[in-house]
Amino acid sequence: xxxxxxxxxxxxxxxxxxxxxxxxxxxxxxxxxxxxxxxxxxxxxxxxxxxxxxxxxxxxxxxxxxxxxxxxxxxxxxxxxxxxxxxxxxxxx
Amino acid sequence: xxxxxxxxxxxxxxxxxxxxxxxxxxxxxxxxxxxxxxxxxxxxxxxxxxxxxxxxxxxxxxxxxxxxxxxxxxxxxxxxxxxxxxxxxxxxx
Amino acid sequence: xxxxxxxxxxxxxxxxxxxxxxxxxxxxxxxxxxxxxxxxxxxxxxxxxxxxxxxxxxxxxxxxxxxxxxxxxxxxxxxxxxxxxxxxxxxxx
Amino acid sequence: xxxxxxxxxxxxxxxxxxxxxxxxxxxxxxxxxxxxxxxxxxxxxxxxxxxxxxxxxxxxxxxxxxxxxxxxxxxxxxxxxxxxxxxxxxxxx
Amino acid sequence: xxxxxxxxxxxxxxxxxxxxxxxxxxxxxxxxxxxxxxxxxxxxxxxxxxxxxxxxxxxxxxxxxxxxxxxxxxxxxxxxxxxxxxxxxxxxx
Amino acid sequence: xxxxxxxxxxxxxxxxxxxxxxxxxxxxxxxxxxxxxxxxxxxxxxxxxxxxxxxxxxxxxxxxxxxxxxxxxxxxxxxxxxxxxxxxxxxxx
Amino acid sequence: xxxxxxxxxxxxxxxxxxxxxxxxxxxxxxxxxxxxxxxxxxxxxxxxxxxxxxxxxxxxxxxxxxxxxxxxxxxxxxxxxxxxxxxxxxxxx
Numbered sequence: 001x002x003x004x005x006x007x008x009x010x011x012x013x014x015x016x017x018x019x020x021x022x023x024x025x026x027x028x029x030x031x032x033x034x035x036x037x038x039x040x041x042x043x044x045x046x047x048x049x050x051x052x053x054x055x056x057x058x059x060x061x062x063x064x065x066x067x068x069x070x071x072x073x074x075x076x077x078x079x080x081x082x083x084x085x086x087x088x089x090x091x092x093x
Numbered sequence: 094x095x096x097x098x099x100x101x102x103x104x105x106x107x108x109x110x111x112x113x114x115x116x117x118x119x120x121x122x123x124x125x126x127x128x129x130x131x132x133x134x135x136x137x138x139x140x141x142x143x144x145x146x147x148x149x150x151x152x153x154x155x156x157x158x159x160x161x162x163x164x165x166x167x168x169x170x171x172x173x174x175x176x177x178x179x180x181x182x183x184x185x186x
Numbered sequence: 187x188x189x190x191x192x193x194x195x196x197x198x199x200x201x202x203x204x205x206x207x208x209x210x211x212x213x214x215x216x217x218x219x220x221x222x223x224x225x226x227x228x229x230x231x232x233x234x235x236x237x238x239x240x241x242x243x244x245x246x247x248x249x250x251x252x253x254x255x256x257x258x259x260x261x262x263x264x265x266x267x268x269x270x271x272x273x274x275x276x277x278x279x
Numbered sequence: 280x281x282x283x284x285x286x287x288x289x290x291x292x293x294x295x296x297x298x299x300x301x302x303x304x305x306x307x308x309x310x311x312x313x314x315x316x317x318x319x320x321x322x323x324x325x326x327x328x329x330x331x332x333x334x335x336x337x338x339x340x341x342x343x344x345x346x347x348x349x350x351x352x353x354x355x356x357x358x359x360x361x362x363x364x365x366x367x368x369x370x371x372x
Numbered sequence: 373x374x375x376x377x378x379x380x381x382x383x384x385x386x387x388x389x390x391x392x393x394x395x396x397x398x399x400x401x402x403x404x405x406x407x408x409x410x411x412x413x414x415x416x417x418x419x420x421x422x423x424x425x426x427x428x429x430x431x432x433x434x435x436x437x438x439x440x441x442x443x444x445x446x447x448x449x450x451x452x453x454x455x456x457x458x459x460x461x462x463x464x465x
Numbered sequence: 466x467x468x469x470x471x472x473x474x475x476x477x478x479x480x481x482x483x484x485x486x487x488x489x490x491x492x493x494x495x496x497x498x499x500x501x502x503x504x505x506x507x508x509x510x511x512x513x514x515x516x517x518x519x520x521x522x523x524x525x526x527x528x529x530x531x532x533x534x535x536x537x538x539x540x541x542x543x544x545x546x547x548x549x550x551x552x553x554x555x556x557x558x
Numbered sequence: 559x560x561x562x563x564x565x566x567x568x569x570x571x572x573x574x575x576x577x578x579x580x581x582x583x584x585x586x587x588x589x590x591x592x593x594x595x596x597x598x599x600x601x602x603x604x605x606x607x608x609x610x611x612x613x614x615x616x617x618x619x620x621x622x623x624x625x626x627x628x629x630x631x632x633x634x635x636x637x638x639x640x641x642x643x644x645x646x647x648x649x650x651x
Contacts, residue, residue, distance in 0.1 A: 001185060001186065002185070002186050003157070003183045003184075003185055003186075004183055004184045004185075004186055005182065005183045006149050006150065006178070006181055006182060006183055006184065007149070007178075007179070009182060009183070011183065036631070045145075045148070045149060046145075049145065052603075052604075052607065055603070056564050056565070056603060057564065064561070064629075064631055064640065066629060071129075071157075071159060071182055073129070073157055073182075073183075075185070082157065082182045082183050085564070086565070088564055089563065089564060089567065089629055089631075089640045090561045090562055090563045090564055090567070090569065090631075090640050091561075091562045091564065092559060092560070092561055092562075092633070093559065093560050093561075093562055094278060094279065095278070095279050096250070096276045096277075096278055096279075097276055097277045097278075097279055098275065098276045099242050099243065099271070099274055099275060099276055099277065100242070100271075100272070102275060102276070104276065138238075138241070138242060139238075142238065164222075164250075164252060164275055166222070166250055166275075166276075168278070175250065175275045175276050187371060187372065188371070188372050189343070189369045189370075189371055189372075190369055190370045190371075190372055191368065191369045192335050192336065192364070192367055192368060192369055192370065193335070193365070195368065195369070197369065231331075231334070231335060232331075235331065257343075257345065257368055259315070259343055259368075259369075261371070268343065268368045268369050280464060280465065281464075281465050282436070282462045282463075282464055282465075283462055283463045283464075283465055284461065284462045285428050285429065285457070285460055285461060285462055285463065286428070286458070288461065288462070290462065324424075324427070324428060325424075328424065350436075350438060350461055352408070352436055352461075352462075354464070361436065361461045361462050373557060373558065374557075374558050375529070375555045375556075375557055375558075376555055376556045376557075376558055377554065377555045378521050378522065378550070378553055378554060378555055378556065379521070379550075379551070381554065381555070383555065417517075417520070417521060418517075421517065443529075443531065443554055445501070445529055445554075445555075447557070454529065454554045454555050466650060466651065467650075467651050468622070468648045468649075468650055468651075469648055469649045469650075469651055470647065470648045471614050471615065471643070471646055471647060471648055471649065472614070472643075472644070474647065474648070476648065510610075510613070510614060511610075514610065536622075536624065536647055538594070538622055538647075538648075540650070547622065547647045547648050
């Protein structure tokens with residue numbers, strides 16, 4: 001079972017705290033409240049069908065996102081976040 | 094008797110809690126207040142007449158929607174929700 | 187004497203409670219406060235002159251509308267509501 | 280001396296209460312506070328120069344308007360209201 | 373020294389109370405607080421360069437304007453108001 | 466060292482109070498709080514590259530601006546304000 | 559590891575207080591709270607792919623930005639800010 005985001009949305013999954021420490025990403029100040037780093041699980045067709053937007057983000061990308069954005073859902077035991085592309089701030093390479 | 098949504102709206106019907114448990118979909122945190130998974134009952138002509146949007150959603154799809162969106166109505170004993178496509182977050186496949 | 191709505195507005199008239207019960211339409215929860223089912227009495231030229239919108243709604247249609255929308259007026263003893271098409275949620279067929 | 284409304288505005292003049300009673304127009308509920316029926320005195324060039332809008336309203340039309348809209352002025356002893364076409368809800372025919 | 377308004381703005385100067393009484397213009401209710409009739413002193417190039425807007429207003433016109441709009445300045449002892457064309461309601465002819 | 470404003474912004478510098486008195490410009494009422502007359506120091510490329518906007522404002526112009534707009538910075542001891550062209554009300558000639 | 563901003567965003571890094579004093583940039587009033595001068599570390603493809611915007615800002619530029627804008631993140635020990643181009647006020651040359 002998978003979650004296909006509609007329009008210009010992506011589905012992301014929080015990266016484990018351990019992994020984040022290893023990769024060196026930490027959020028200062030509010031870091032203890034809610035981390036903002038996640039991995040892209042699915043990309044909406046409003047993005048993949050757009051010549052410019054489809055190059056900006058793809059499944060597997062690690063992204064930094066706005067912590068007040070997105071809707072949390074739990075599918076097959078996995079906690080996911082459905083978020084608009086406009087609320088994804090950057091990709092970590 | 095049926096409900097034909099106007100513009101870019103869809104009519105959805107909440108999926109029973111039992112079915113949701115079987116399919117593995119659960120909403121964390123606020124799950125006890127108001128589930129957000131529903132089945133599409135009807136799709137407005139503003140969507141079916143749009144080359145891009147008509148491929149995103151169709152009758153029978155299971156969808157996750159924003160819980161603060163939509164208007165509830167009861168037609169022939171069935172509780173339905175009329176909601177804009179923009180407030181439907183994802184389709185579960 | 188008739189009321190001709192301007193722009194993309196329609197004039198609607200509340201359907202009697204008895205009729206609604208017969209047709210099976212009931213609004214849960216807030217049903218006792220303000221029913222939301224009405225019949226279309228007149229359609230503005232901003233709708234009838236639009237190739238797409240004119241097929242969505244016509245005089246005689248039973249519609250569900252947003253209860254916080256519209257302006258109430260009384261013409262020749264009849265209570266009417268002037269409302270924008272965008273606030274009409276669905277047509278009941 | 281006359282008042283020429285700018286842009287997509289019209290100048291309207293409240294219809295006397297007596298006339299309204301004769302024509303059968305009454306506003307329920309808030310009728311005692313502020314009637315909403317008026318006659319069009321002048322139409323702005325933003326309307327008369329627009330192919331579609333110029334057919335919607337003309338001098339002499341009786342109109343229903345949103346009671347929270349418009350600016351009241353007194354010219355040569357006559358109380359007038361300058362209002363945007365978008366705030367005129369309907370024409371009474 | 374003159375004030376050249378930028379974009380779609382005009383510079384206006386309040387008409388003396390005496391002149392207003394003679395011309396028959398009085399503002400009811402709030403008239404004692406802040407009169408709304410003024411004379412156009414200068415018109416911005418965003419208006420004079422627009423085929424439609426340049427015919428709506430010109431230097432010397434008496435105008436009625438929204439009393440909550442505009443910025444007051446004093447130049448060479450004269451009190452002026454810089455206001456957007458959109459906040460000028462009508463021209464008195 | 467210079468400050469190059471981005472987009473449709475200009476950099477302005479407050480005109481000395483003495484100079485303002487000489488040139489006859491005084492702001493009534495709130496004049497004691499915050500003067501609104503300044504000289505243009507730099508113009509952004511979003512303005513200089515626009516056929517219409519580049520003629521409206523240039524370096525050296527004395528301008529009247531909205532006192533609630535702009536961001537103050539100090540560069541090489543000089544206090545400057547970075548402001549959008551839309552918040553510049555008029556040029557004094 | 560690098561941070562690639564999405565859309566019309568840039569990644570910036572605060573300039574050290576010492577460096578700012580040397581370069582003569584100081585922010586009056588609120589300077590003690592939060593400096594607003596930073597260096598551009600990365601530019602989003604929404605800017606580099608835009609014929610006009612790509613000339614306005616580039617990696618290495620010193621910029622003044624709106625202090626209420628941007629999201630702070632810490633990557634590999636470095637504190638960065640991801641901000642929209644529209645919130646970058648000026649480049650210091």
